[in-house]
Amino acid sequence: xxxxxxxxxxxxxxxxxxxxxxxxxxxxxxxxxxxxxxxxxxxxxxxxxxxxxxxxxxxxxxxxxxxxxxxxxxxxxxxxxxxxxxxxxxxxxxxxxxxxxxxxxxxxxxxxxxxxxxxxxxxxxxxxxxxxxxxxxxxxxxxxxxxxxxxxxxxxxxxxxxxxxxxxxxxxxxxxxxxxxxxxxxxxxxxxxxxxxxxxxxxxxxxxxxxxxxxxxxxxxxxxxxxxxxxxxxxxxxxxxxxxxxxxxxxxxxxxxxxxxxxx
Amino acid sequence: xxxxxxxxxxxxxxxxxxxxxxxxxxxxxxxxxxxxxxxxxxxxxxxxxxxxxxxxxxxxxxxxxxxxxxxxxxxxxxxxxxxxxxxxxxxxxxxxxxxxxxxxxxxxxxxxxxxxxxxxxxxxxxxxxxxxxxxxxxxxxxxxxxxxxxxxxxxxxxxxxxxxxxxxxxxxxxxxxxxxxxxxxxxxxxxxxxxxxxxxxxxxxxxxxxxxxxxxxxxxxxxxxxxxxxxxxxxxxxxxxxxxxxxxxxxxxxxxxxxxxxxxxxxxxxxxxxxxxxxxxxxxxxxxxxxxxx
Numbered sequence: 001x002x003x004x005x006x007x008x009x010x011x012x013x014x015x016x017x018x019x020x021x022x023x024x025x026x027x028x029x030x031x032x033x034x035x036x037x038x039x040x041x042x043x044x045x046x047x048x049x050x051x052x053x054x055x056x057x058x059x060x061x062x063x064x065x066x067x068x069x070x071x072x073x074x075x076x077x078x079x080x081x082x083x084x085x086x087x088x089x090x091x092x093x094x095x096x097x098x099x100x101x102x103x104x105x106x107x108x109x110x111x112x113x114x115x116x117x118x119x120x121x122x123x124x125x126x127x128x129x130x131x132x133x134x135x136x137x138x139x140x141x142x143x144x145x146x147x148x149x150x151x152x153x154x155x156x157x158x159x160x161x162x163x164x165x166x167x168x169x170x171x172x173x174x175x176x177x178x179x180x181x182x183x184x185x186x187x188x189x190x191x192x193x194x195x196x197x198x199x200x201x202x203x204x205x206x207x208x209x210x211x212x213x214x215x216x217x218x219x220x221x222x223x224x225x226x227x228x229x230x231x232x233x234x235x236x237x238x239x240x241x242x243x244x245x246x247x248x249x250x251x252x253x254x255x256x257x258x259x260x261x262x263x264x
Numbered sequence: 265x266x267x268x269x270x271x272x273x274x275x276x277x278x279x280x281x282x283x284x285x286x287x288x289x290x291x292x293x294x295x296x297x298x299x300x301x302x303x304x305x306x307x308x309x310x311x312x313x314x315x316x317x318x319x320x321x322x323x324x325x326x327x328x329x330x331x332x333x334x335x336x337x338x339x340x341x342x343x344x345x346x347x348x349x350x351x352x353x354x355x356x357x358x359x360x361x362x363x364x365x366x367x368x369x370x371x372x373x374x375x376x377x378x379x380x381x382x383x384x385x386x387x388x389x390x391x392x393x394x395x396x397x398x399x400x401x402x403x404x405x406x407x408x409x410x411x412x413x414x415x416x417x418x419x420x421x422x423x424x425x426x427x428x429x430x431x432x433x434x435x436x437x438x439x440x441x442x443x444x445x446x447x448x449x450x451x452x453x454x455x456x457x458x459x460x461x462x463x464x465x466x467x468x469x470x471x472x473x474x475x476x477x478x479x480x481x482x483x484x485x486x487x488x489x490x491x492x493x494x495x496x497x498x499x500x501x502x503x504x505x506x507x508x509x510x511x512x513x514x515x516x517x518x519x520x521x522x523x524x525x526x527x528x529x530x531x532x533x534x535x536x537x538x539x540x541x542x543x544x545x546x547x548x549x550x551x552x553x554x555x556x557x558x
Binding site for chain 1: 414416417418419420421422424425428429431432433434435436437438439440
């Protein structure tokens, strides 16, 4: 479903702030793969996500989704294939607009907007049905502005919006990191439900090793802009945090230096 | 007493400018200074067309088209060429000063001897000032309804979402360059129509008539929002129109009270600065009050 071939990205080349973020990453995802991505600070996790989403163009390499080469497509054109949930709960929704207006925009992801009425009455029943499984009571608040919702509610809504039109690829960029532990667990459970029930091809960054091991059928660890560890299937199922740290030390030749990863 | 109708009329004609400023300042979240050039552009284009024998109604459409082009230029500068929006607006505004002089051929055109939208119907027993009120109101209602409809459509919702959260709308497949340009185009078309109507009502077009229009627009938007609310988009549109009328009333009152007309722009600027700083002042006062209570 997703084929990444040897992508490289250097920010601010030739300047004092030069930063090599991706040093040749290749990754193939089969349809229905749910891959968790971990790595220390500056390992290139978010850069990899943004490269796929098209926030910037990669220096070399190729990105193919479902047989379509999207390497040169701008961000808004890739949206047709990709659903995204951001780390910042504010980024996935338009705060000044109503819940139904946000949902209406998401229900047309990848389509050209027309002069038809944006949030017609006819869609309301459908929106309510979609909101009900979230168990947040949002189905009764269609006309509320999204800015009134909590961070967790907004992330749940963004998740619904990202998957409303079935994406070929779902990108989750540490989407529970900014939430309190209880809300984070709820949003993660919702994520598992949606991804597993609809068999969505998914790439999920997390800073939490336990989540990375518990979710999905494959795990990759990035280190200094390269994929260091790639485990899947039965091997991943039996993996513990201790195993993972040992694997990292062996592969990288040093101890893992991310406090955030170790503490969680 | 005899000032009431002209005050409301002026407020109505200028409210199209206020709606234009609302679209950029609030909807797109851009302070667009192009209006300082597109307002006199609308006046200049309409005046030149009418002096050349064109129907006054048609001349307003030509003015709107000219305003659209001005908006497209600013939009192109700030999206495709990545010039900061504020500077892009200033560049277009300065360029338009020369353009306006070219359009008019001189700095000032008188329209006293040509037919305008306000004189063309020639209904007996209706004074010119009443005619300005009626036609102004009709144009404003028509424009308001059109704006309400447009910003409720899929394209309009995309423009509103662009100003609110460009990341979100791009992630949903909308080209934000296009929506920004479209918003600026609509805004400046309205501003140019406002300029064309004001020129026809006042009987002249002047190359300097755009000075301070952005501040007048902002004053109208802020006064309207404070007095009449911002619950929904419809509410905002009505607020902005009423805000424009209240602004004219305030100006008429302070002039009646003896303020020298030369101080008008200073007064407006202070009014807007005070209104824009109000949220901060309110927050500080609240903080102090909480500290005292504790």
